[in-house]
Amino acid sequence: xRIPPSAQEIFDAGEVLPPAEMARRxxxxxxxxxxxxxxxxxxxxRVFAEAxxxxxxxxxxxxxxxxxxxIRKADVAGAVRAAGTGQIGIEALGGRRLSNVVMTSGTLxxxxxxxxxxxxxxxxxxxxxxxxLWIVGVRPGMKVLTLSPAWHALALLDTRGLTALGAEAVxxxxxxxxxxxxxxxxxxxxxxxxxxxxxxxxxxGMIEECDRREADAxxxxxxxxxxxxxxxxxxxxxxxxVIERTGIDDLFERGGSSDGMFGGGECFAHxxxxxxxxxxxxxxxxxxxxxxxxxxxxxxxxxxxLLRGRSVYIRFNTEDVAAIVPGECPCGRTxxxxxxxxxxxxxxxxxxxIVAPADIREALDTIPxxxxxxxxxxxxxxxxxxxxxxxxxxxxxxxxxxxxxxxxLRIDATVTISExxxxxxxGQVMRGG
Amino acid sequence: xxxTPAGLHQLATHAEREHDPFAGRRSAAAxxxxxxxxxxxxxxxxxxxxxxxxxxxxxxxxxxKTLGVAGGDTVLIYDYGASPLTLFASWCYxxxxxxxxxxxxxxxxxxxDGLPEFASRALHVLRYLRPGVTIVDAAHMPVFxxxxxxxxxxxGEWTRLLAVSPDDEAxxxxxxxxxxxxxxxxxxxxxxxxxxxxFAAQCEAGALHADPRHYRVEVAPVEGSEPxxxxxxxxxxxxxxxxxxxxxxxxxNVEVAIERGLCSCGRSSRPFRCLA
Numbered sequence: 024x025r026i027p028p029s030a031q032e033i034f035d036a037g038e039v040l041p042p043a044e045m046a047r048r049x050x051x052x053x054x055x056x057x058x059x060x061x062x063x064x065x066x067x068x069r070v071f072a073e074a075x076x077x078x079x080x081x082x083x084x085x086x087x088x089x090x091x092x093x094i095r096k097a098d099v100a101g102a103v104r105a106a107g108t109g110q111i112g113i114e115a116l117g118g119r120r121l122s123n124v125v126m127t128s129g130t131l132x133x134x135x136x137x138x139x140x141x142x143x144x145x146x147x148x149x150x151x152x153x154x155x156l157w158i159v160g161v162r163p164g165m166k167v168l169t170l171s172p173a174w175h176a177l178a179l180l181d182t183r184g185l186t187a188l189g190a191e192a193v194x195x196x197x198x199x200x201x202x203x204x205x206x207x208x209x210x211x212x213x214x215x216x217x218x219x220x221x222x223x224x225x226x227x228g229m230i231e232e233c234d235r236r237e238a239d240a241x242x243x244x245x246x247x248x249x250x251x252x253x254x255x256x257x258x259x260x261x262x263x264x265v266i267e268r269t270g271i272d273d274l275f276e277r278g279g280s281s282d283g284m285f286g287g288g289e290c291f292a293h294x295x296x297x298x299x300x301x302x303x304x305x306x307x308x309x310x311x312x313x314x315x316x317x318x319x320x321x322x323x324x325x326x327x328x329l330l331r332g333r334s335v336y337i338r339f340n341t342e343d344v345a346a347i348v349p350g351e352c353p354c355g356r357t358x359x360x361x362x363x364x365x366x367x368x369x370x371x372x373x374x375x376x377i378v379a380p381a382d383i384r385e386a387l388d389t390i391p392x393x394x395x396x397x398x399x400x401x402x403x404x405x406x407x408x409x410x411x412x413x414x415x416x417x418x419x420x421x422x423x424x425x426x427x428x429x430x431x432l433r434i435d436a437t438v439t440i441s442e443x444x445x446x447x448x449x450g451q452v453m454r455g456g
Numbered sequence: 457x458x459x460t461p462a463g464l465h466q467l468a469t470h471a472e473r474e475h476d477p478f479a480g481r482r483s484a485a486a487x488x489x490x491x492x493x494x495x496x497x498x499x500x501x502x503x504x505x506x507x508x509x510x511x512x513x514x515x516x517x518x519x520x521k522t523l524g525v526a527g528g529d530t531v532l533i534y535d536y537g538a539s540p541l542t543l544f545a546s547w548c549y550x551x552x553x554x555x556x557x558x559x560x561x562x563x564x565x566x567x568x569d570g571l572p573e574f575a576s577r578a579l580h581v582l583r584y585l586r587p588g589v590t591i592v593d594a595a596h597m598p599v600f601x602x603x604x605x606x607x608x609x610x611x612g613e614w615t616r617l618l619a620v621s622p623d624d625e626a627x628x629x630x631x632x633x634x635x636x637x638x639x640x641x642x643x644x645x646x647x648x649x650x651x652x653x654x655f656a657a658q659c660e661a662g663a664l665h666a667d668p669r670h671y672r673v674e675v676a677p678v679e680g681s682e683p684x685x686x687x688x689x690x691x692x693x694x695x696x697x698x699x700x701x702x703x704x705x706x707x708x709n710v711e712v713a714i715e716r717g718l719c720s721c722g723r724s725s726r727p728f729r730c731l732a
Contacts (some may be wrong), residue, residue: 121564123564183548
């Protein structure tokens with residue numbers, strides 16, 4: 024794969040195809056994916072047969088949404104349970120040697136498995152990784168602090184991407200859990216990386232650890248130009264806060280779904296995630312009606328992988344809240360930009376809108392004492408929500424937080440304290456925990 | 457003149473005193489491609505060149521081979537992705553590696569990551585992927601055994617061998633026998649030392665072997681004594697393949713007995729055993 028000059032913003036021509044050409048290629052890719060699955064992948068043969076899918080190709084994205092059935096995490100998990108094996112007939116390996124198996128995030132309390140071959144890891148998935156690393160500022164020869172929690176597909180793809188970019192990797196001990204934050208910070212101090220790839224809770228922990236050590240975060244992060252965080256959406260106030268505290272040039276968000284095996288990074292415009300349209304097709308549908316939604320409208324994203332040589336997901340509902348961001352991106356890329364707002368199960372679906380964790384985070388992060396603190400959104404009436412915080416704060420501060428949420432979302436909301444929020448190993452709120 | 461044996465504590469002290477994360481072991485001439493932390497919380501790192509990374513994977517594959525990992529096996533690793541046990545298992549786990557231990561043997565790795573909370577996920581992998589060999593960091597054995605008991609899992613039906621891997625510490629024959637009884641499954645040791653990038657695996661005859669192409673293994677009979685080739689004492693490791701970091705006479709926190717004769721398994725390296 025050809026690596027462009029460091030100063031170039033775009034990684035390759037695939038990111039800047041004219042929209043009509045991109046759409047034409049995607050439609051062709053979708054038909055190929057469905058045809059291949061119908062002929063070769065037992066899981067989809069069953070799903071398509073149950074839906075009565077006719078073999079004729081689709082001619083538009085609308086027709087694709089109408090005719091091709093969608094699948095959910097529960098379908099994949101159910102197939103694993105029923106088969107008693109992780110290999111369930113979604114593996115488009117084409118007789119190639121299997122190289123790696125990874126797990127999905129297990130948000131339903133059940134991890135499913137994805138299978139990868141070297142042909143994909145050197146082909147489409149590597150291209151996806153390179154574009155994602157490039158867009159978040161990783162450049163050839165950079166010293167990058169990272170980890171390889173190797174159960175997760177993103178870790179494998181980052182590894183191959185960093186190899187192709189000739190980056191020098193600094194790997195502290197541990198995983199992306201709060202207890203390893205000191206290792207991360209020590210590694211930054213000792214090795215002076217230019218870029219850091221991590222998760223948002225660990226970044227929060229690192230800044231808190233600077234405070235605990237009475238160290239100036241600007242000194243600690245003096246060598247770091249960029250940080251890219253995966254795992255949750257970052258609010259604009261939090262991004263400003265991190266840049267201000269650490270003195271880095273920019274903070275990027277990375278997003279996607281380990282379940283649907285797709286993802287992308289933000290560009291400098293921070294409008295959402297650029298998704299490689301020649302590798303994945305993402306549509307957004309209404310979670311209740313299943314209707315295909317136009318750009319700008321919120322729903323749940325469905326991904327179809329246009330790749331082979333790995334497990335393939337066709338119209339896979341990731342059960343997140345998302346919207347396709349309308350308009351042209353200032354970075355010049357023409358591929359679709361998807362904004363992700365959190366998990367649907369962590370959101371409240373009202374009659375006229377979906378209130379997602381990212382909405383609340385955006386409002387609460389305007390108040391320093393609430394920045395980054397865990398919370399849960401609850402339905403409190405037909406057009407009313409309650410936000411249960413996992414930290415104790417004085418009443419006046421809660422009142423201020425309530426005002427901030429009401430004013431930002433124009434919704435009847437109350438911020439309260441809950442002692443019953445369960446926090447998971449990554450520092451995230453475990454709904455129903 | 458051979459180096460004076462030094463353990464992790466001495467390296468950490470040196471690293472902190474001299475503000476040198478490599479504790480004086482980094483080769484100035486070698487260009488590192490990857491830097492890894494030697495152990496959890498220790499301020500000691502190893503600088504690895506591309507050749508070092510490839511050679512470490514070969515050393516790990518040699519240990520896997522001793523355990524009986526073969527082409528077509530799936531290998532489950534219940535340890536952190538940053539552990540050498542995991543990093544060098546696959547070409548996709550550490551940058552700049554083209555063939556990990558699994559790739560060299562034609563096996564397929566799956567990593568569970570290393571948090572204690574993930575013990576049930578390890579069982580999940582066992583249940584649905586049936587790995588031929590399962591490697592568990594020894595520190596996770598208590599929680600792993602508890603989960604096996606709680607789920608009444610018969611893991612002997614899901615994997616043919618459990619390799620328990622203590623890091624820079626010993627596990628004695630009685631402990632191994634107890635694990636075997638409890639799990640009704642063959643259990644073997646995969647001894648490792650992160651600060652030395654050292655792997656030694658137990659053969660079918662019960663002795664530990666470190667590939668002599670990769671390591672020189674000695675024992676230091678008493679603290680401060682000159683290491684010797686045969687006898688009982690602290691395990692002293694010289695890594696023969698690393699170029700980016702010099703590992704000469706690293707004193708692991710493991711008491712061993714190195715035997716004079718050859719092992720009945722037929723391997724040419726001197727067999728050794730952990731002392732309880």
